[in-house]
Amino acid sequence: MDPRDRVAPEDSTRKFLRALFNAALAAADPYKAIAPALPATVPGRTVVVGAGKASAAMARAFEQLWPGKLEGLVVTRRGHAVPCERIEIVEASHPVPDAAGQESARRILDLARGLGPDDQLVFLVSGGGSALLALPAPGLTLEDKQAVTRALLRSGATIGEINTVRKHLSAIKGGRLAAAAALGKPRARVVTLAISDVPGDDPAVIASGPTVPDPSTFADARAVLAKYRIDEPEAVIAHLQAAEDETPKPGDPVFADARYTLIASPQQALAAAADAAQAAGVTPIVLSDRIEGEARDIGLMHAAIAVQLREGRLRVGARSVKLPAVLLSGGETTVTVRGPGRGGRNSEFLLSLAAALNGAPGIAAIACDTDGIDGTEDNAGAILLPDSIARAATRGVAIKTAMAENDAWGFFDALGDLVVTGPTLTNVNDFRAILVLP
Amino acid sequence: MDPRDRVAPEDSTRKFLRALFNAALAAADPYKAIAPALPATVPGRTVVVGAGKASAAMARAFEQLWPGKLEGLVVTRRGHAVPCERIEIVEASHPVPDAAGQESARRILDLARGLGPDDQLVFLVSGGGSALLALPAPGLTLEDKQAVTRALLRSGATIGEINTVRKHLSAIKGGRLAAAAALGKPRARVVTLAISDVPGDDPAVIASGPTVPDPSTFADARAVLAKYRIDEPEAVIAHLQAAEDETPKPGDPVFADARYTLIASPQQALAAAADAAQAAGVTPIVLSDRIEGEARDIGLMHAAIAVQLREGRLRVGARSVKLPAVLLSGGETTVTVRGPGRGGRNSEFLLSLAAALNGAPGIAAIACDTDGIDGTEDNAGAILLPDSIARAATRGVAIKTAMAENDAWGFFDALGDLVVTGPTLTNVNDFRAILVLP
Numbered sequence: 001m002d003p004r005d006r007v008a009p010e011d012s013t014r015k016f017l018r019a020l021f022n023a024a025l026a027a028a029d030p031y032k033a034i035a036p037a038l039p040a041t042v043p044g045r046t047v048v049v050g051a052g053k054a055s056a057a058m059a060r061a062f063e064q065l066w067p068g069k070l071e072g073l074v075v076t077r078r079g080h081a082v083p084c085e086r087i088e089i090v091e092a093s094h095p096v097p098d099a100a101g102q103e104s105a106r107r108i109l110d111l112a113r114g115l116g117p118d119d120q121l122v123f124l125v126s127g128g129g130s131a132l133l134a135l136p137a138p139g140l141t142l143e144d145k146q147a148v149t150r151a152l153l154r155s156g157a158t159i160g161e162i163n164t165v166r167k168h169l170s171a172i173k174g175g176r177l178a179a180a181a182a183l184g185k186p187r188a189r190v191v192t193l194a195i196s197d198v199p200g201d202d203p204a205v206i207a208s209g210p211t212v213p214d215p216s217t218f219a220d221a222r223a224v225l226a227k228y229r230i231d232e233p234e235a236v237i238a239h240l241q242a243a244e245d246e247t248p249k250p251g252d253p254v255f256a257d258a259r260y261t262l263i264a265s266p267q268q269a270l271a272a273a274a275d276a277a278q279a280a281g282v283t284p285i286v287l288s289d290r291i292e293g294e295a296r297d298i299g300l301m302h303a304a305i306a307v308q309l310r311e312g313r314l315r316v317g318a319r320s321v322k323l324p325a326v327l328l329s330g331g332e333t334t335v336t337v338r339g340p341g342r343g344g345r346n347s348e349f350l351l352s353l354a355a356a357l358n359g360a361p362g363i364a365a366i367a368c369d370t371d372g373i374d375g376t377e378d379n380a381g382a383i384l385l386p387d388s389i390a391r392a393a394t395r396g397v398a399i400k401t402a403m404a405e406n407d408a409w410g411f412f413d414a415l416g417d418l419v420v421t422g423p424t425l426t427n428v429n430d431f432r433a434i435l436v437l438p
Numbered sequence: 439m440d441p442r443d444r445v446a447p448e449d450s451t452r453k454f455l456r457a458l459f460n461a462a463l464a465a466a467d468p469y470k471a472i473a474p475a476l477p478a479t480v481p482g483r484t485v486v487v488g489a490g491k492a493s494a495a496m497a498r499a500f501e502q503l504w505p506g507k508l509e510g511l512v513v514t515r516r517g518h519a520v521p522c523e524r525i526e527i528v529e530a531s532h533p534v535p536d537a538a539g540q541e542s543a544r545r546i547l548d549l550a551r552g553l554g555p556d557d558q559l560v561f562l563v564s565g566g567g568s569a570l571l572a573l574p575a576p577g578l579t580l581e582d583k584q585a586v587t588r589a590l591l592r593s594g595a596t597i598g599e600i601n602t603v604r605k606h607l608s609a610i611k612g613g614r615l616a617a618a619a620a621l622g623k624p625r626a627r628v629v630t631l632a633i634s635d636v637p638g639d640d641p642a643v644i645a646s647g648p649t650v651p652d653p654s655t656f657a658d659a660r661a662v663l664a665k666y667r668i669d670e671p672e673a674v675i676a677h678l679q680a681a682e683d684e685t686p687k688p689g690d691p692v693f694a695d696a697r698y699t700l701i702a703s704p705q706q707a708l709a710a711a712a713d714a715a716q717a718a719g720v721t722p723i724v725l726s727d728r729i730e731g732e733a734r735d736i737g738l739m740h741a742a743i744a745v746q747l748r749e750g751r752l753r754v755g756a757r758s759v760k761l762p763a764v765l766l767s768g769g770e771t772t773v774t775v776r777g778p779g780r781g782g783r784n785s786e787f788l789l790s791l792a793a794a795l796n797g798a799p800g801i802a803a804i805a806c807d808t809d810g811i812d813g814t815e816d817n818a819g820a821i822l823l824p825d826s827i828a829r830a831a832t833r834g835v836a837i838k839t840a841m842a843e844n845d846a847w848g849f850f851d852a853l854g855d856l857v858v859t860g861p862t863l864t865n866v867n868d869f870r871a872i873l874v875l876p
Contacts, residue, residue: 199742223838267751274753286753288742292794297735304637304726304769313705315712315724316754331742356730400661 013435014383016280017366018419020273020326020433021380025370027272028195028426030054031061033263039191041068044118048072048087049108049177051101051133052126052207053080053094053371054195057425059087059124062193073111074124075104075132080371080423096149097134102142105135105172112180115188121181121211123190127197127371127427129207130163135171137239144233145169148225155228156336158292159198163208167247168221168240174204174214174247175254181211182254190258196265197371197429199290199331203260213255214247266290266330269370269428273328282435283325285314291331291430295345298333299352302434306353306363309436323438332429335375341407344375346430347382347418351408353434354384355399361386362437368419371427380421381431382412391415451873452821454718455804456857458711458764458871459818463808465710466633466864468492469499471701477629479506482556486510486525487546487615489539489571490564490645491518491532491809492633495863497525497562500631511549512562513542513570518809518861533591534584535572543573543610550618553626559619559649561628565635565809565865567645568601573609575677582671583607586663593666594774596730597636601646605685606659606678608646612685613692615648620692628696634703635809635867637728637769641698649696651688656681704728704768707808707866711766720873721763723752729769729868733783736771737790740872744791744801747874761800761876770867773813779845782813784868785820785856789846791872792822793837799824800875806857809865818859819869820850829853 026032048062048070056076063070063086072087077094092101112121136145148169152162167174181188190211198205203212222240231237248254266289274284287305291298306327308314314321333345343351346367357363368374368381389399395414402411412418464470486500486508494514501508501524510525515532530539550559574583586607590600605612619626628649636643641650660678669675686692704727712722725743729736744765746752752759771783781789784805795801806812806819827837833852840849850856 200745227838227842271753278756283755284753286746286751288739288746289751290745291739291742293735293738294732297731298739300731301726301729301736301739304729304767307638307728308724308726313724313727315709315722316759317721318716321754329742400665404665 013364013385017364017383017433017435020276021366021368021431023276024269024273024431025424025426027269028264028370028428030058030195030426033195034058034061034193035065037193037261037263038065039120039122042118042120042189044116046070046120046122047111047115048074048122048124049111050074050124051129052427053077053128054126054426055124055129056081056084056089058126058193059089060084062122062124063087073104073107075101077128077132080425082425092132094128094131095153096146097131097142099142101132101134105133109135109172109177109180112177113183115181116184117186117188120189120191123177123192123211125192125207126195127206127429130166133172133207133210137169137171140169140235140239144235147233148230148236151230152228155230156334157224157228158334159332160205161224163205164216165221165224167208167214167216168218169236170208173208173210175209175212176247177210178258179248179254187257192260194260194262195426195428196262197427199292201262201265211258212260213250213252215250218243218246264426264428266428269431270328270330273433277326283321285321285325285327287327287329289330291329291333293333295333295335295348296352299349300356302327302432303353303356306357306434306436307360310360310362323436325436327434329432330430337406339405339407341402341405341410342377343406343408344369344377346374347408347412348406349432350382350384351402351411354388355403359386359389363434365432365434366419367430367432370424370429370431372421372424377409378420379409379418381419383417383419388415388417451802451823455802455821455871455873458714459804459806459869461714462707462711462869463862463864465707466702466808466866468496468633468864471633472496472499472631473503475631475699475701476503477558477560480556480558480627482554484508484558484560485549485553486512486560486562487549488512488562489567490865491515491566492564492864493562493567494519494522494527496564496631497527498522500560500562501525511542511545513539515566515570518863520863530570532566532569534587535569535580537580539570539572540580543571547573547610547615547618550615551621553619554622555624555626558627558629561615561630561649563630563645564633565644565867568604568611571610571645571648575607575609578607578673578677582673585671586668586674589668590666593668594772595662595666596772597770598643599662601643602654603659603662605646605652605654606656607674611646611648612652613647613650614685616696617686617692625695630696630698631701632698633864633866634700635865637730639700639703650698651690651693652685653688656684702864702866704866707869708766708768711871715764721759723759723763723765725765725767727768729767729771731771733771733773733786734790737787738794740765740870741791741794744795744872744874745798748798748800761874763874765872767870768868775844777843777845779840779843779848780815781844781846782807782815784812785846785850786844787870788820788822789837789840789849792826793841797824797827801872803870803872804857805868805870808862808867808869810859810862815847816858817847817856819857821855821857826853826855
């Protein structure tokens with residue numbers, strides 16, 4: 001038997017942290033989230049389209065809940081498909097777009113253009129939809145978009161910045177899908193059901209907002225590339241300079257019959273975890289649902305707050321927060337990769353937290369991507385315990401080396417403390433919980 | 439009359455934020471802090487020595503409070519001297535050591551070595567003491583130490599890391615001053631009164647701990663240089679490799695008659711600001727006294743928490759924190775300089791906060807160095823208001839340019855929102871307050 005499988009005294013801590021994560025995931029479950037938000041039926045066709053890591057699961061839930069006829073096409077990330085009976089599910093590549101996503105986007109746009117006055121378009125959108133629904137604007141190739149997406153991902157740009165660029169290189173994003181559905185007279189109804197994975201839940205940012213107004217401009221997109229000193233491919237630069245066919249802005253009549261409902265969000269997931277903690281007698285502190293920034297620095301600040309809490313000095317009003325307590329936060333950090341190691345932003349965050357806490361007693365944490373995949377590995381995230389650094393050292397893994405090589409995955413894998421869920425079929429972005437015991 | 443001098447509607451917000459900062463400064467006032475911590479008199483000599491930005495003010499307070507005879511020598515930063523009658527005050531350079539600091543350190547060490555059994559050494563230490571009390575170990579020059587200090591400051595190393603290196607290049611730090619005072623038989627008493635400016639208030643870190651045990655080793659110092667890829671000057675590398683004359687460690691008899699008292703700290707300063715807020719009907723939230731990390735990322739996370747608070751969603755236990763409220767934090771951020779502009783870490787933090795909040799209503803902030811000097815400029819820090827970005831734009835200052843050029847000083851100077859106090863004669867590190875109105 002592998003020693004890491006033995007029952008350890010820390011197992012109740014691990015279980016509690018996993019339970020908080022599970023509570024967050026349950027709050028973002030597509031079936032539970034769609035049921036109360038189901039649109040009314042229409043005399044004509046109901047065409048269901050969608051894109052995102054959660055969108056196949058949303059399509060299945062919609063099929064099961066919908067009382068009438070429907071048809072449709074939804075694109076999801078490879079490994080995130082679920083069997084549907086009436087809606088076609090296509091798997092495509094994420095985070096770098098591929099031909100399957102491109103073909104799906106073209107067909108979705110055609111479905112929208114074919115709608116008449118009595119029809120409705122139901123758009124099931126979730127995080128990841130931006131990369132999955134890639135359809136280059138005329139004159140651009142998928143390779144052009146791939147190149148600039150890769151450069152942006154490498155540069156440490158925020159997801160908002162990446163999407164500002166993508167919307168202006170796309171034939172479907174930034175409200176253009178709604179515009180396609182508005183060709184009939186009177187125009188078809190557009191119902192968007194969204195699971196948010198973006199800080200602040202801005203509808204224009206989730207999957208780059210194919211059915212909502214786009215306040216960003218060609219000039220904004222150019223500014224993002226300038227900020228990160230990206231000056232190729234040439235066709236992309238030329239397209240952004242030409243600035244033809246701007247995205248539809250707020251107030252545009254194409255949105256007159258469009259309705260948008262946020263059915264699950266990071267905030268709701270954090271609230272569910274907070275409720276679960278409270279029910280277990282642990283005081284929840286919900287810091288924020290939208291923390292951005294370099295994962296390591298965000299780890300340092302979480303460590304500083306956790307130590308303050310542990311010392312009984314996290315004061316709110318006249319009193320300090322009582323222990324046990326748990327710090328909860330969400331959002332999307334970034335990682336500037338410097339080493340050759342493996343790992344995503346949540347395990348990188350946790351590695352930095354570990355180094356800063358340096359074995360401080362009474363503090364344990366979980367950090368996971370709610371889509372089940374932290375970066376490019378097969379884990380959702382990891383769990384940190386007070387003895388993690390010491391245990392890793394006994395297995396020949398030094399935290400300093402893991403930090404220097406960006407090998408958070410290797411560090412937590414050596415401990416047997418990766419959290420592996422497989423694709424969760426939903427996505428409300430990062431989930432972090434830091435438990436502080438008396 | 440300069441338009442920026444007119445009374446603006448935001449003036450009550452500015453005044454409130456300044457009042458919180460003043461409350462923090464008052465809690466760190468040397469006179470108030472030393473009075474309750476005065477040591478007992480001894481039959482022999484009382485020799486007062488010290489180093490730090492607050493140490494001249496501490497020396498004056500000590501003189502005024504001390505009932506018996508005394509003599510001594512204290513070194514402080516240029517511009518931080520105050521007139522003393524019996525203790526000699528020397529001004530030296532900070533953060534890069536100079537010959538004046540070196541000569542003072544040598545004389546302080548000689549004073550300690552000359553103490554007999556009936557004497558006591560009173561060491562008045564505060565932040566900045568590490569650079570001011572520079573005495574190279576045998577075989578090293580001041581230029582060697584200056585070169586490595588500059589390289590570390592540029593590289594973004596933490597103050598703790600910088601001091602680990604400095605202690606192992608020094609003839610006085612890392613407990614060596616206490617060792618010098620312990621040459622008599624029986625040894626002289628050593629009383630340290632400390633104003634902390636370091637995260638966690640570790641006595642071994644404040645001014646690199648001349649009178650306390652040093653848990654760090656030559657190997658740790660080598661690891662810091664390796665981490666930041668610093669491989670010169672050659673004499674420094676050779677000295678760290680030779681690893682001769684290790685600093686005295688915990689349990690060493692040289693500390694048997696040494697007493698250490700923390701008389702002011704970041705935590706106490708934050709608590710005083712929290713009390714002032716509470717008295718004004720504003721709920722204080724003390725996040726942490728020891729936040730480290732890149733100023734921009736720390737700004738992003740503070741922005742995310744402030745927005746959560748503003749939305750009424752910063753939940754603690756079953757309820758959300760009521761507005762108005764104020765987020766308080768301390769510590770010491772770092773800035774990786776990329777542009778040619780001016781500004782210290784507190785104004786850089788505030789610039790990042792401004793960009794992230796992007797004019798969000800109801801949120802205003804102050805960030806200052808409690809020593810009165812934020813980096814290399816003449817300001818302690820600055821104040822941010824919801825309209826700061828818009829007002830700067832009307833004066834031809836774009837926040838994007840200020841960010842790209844690391845010109846936080848120029849941005850807030852254009853607004854007339856620099857906070858200028860001059861040297862405060864104390865130092866409990868960074869002070870940040872973010873006011874969130876309903």
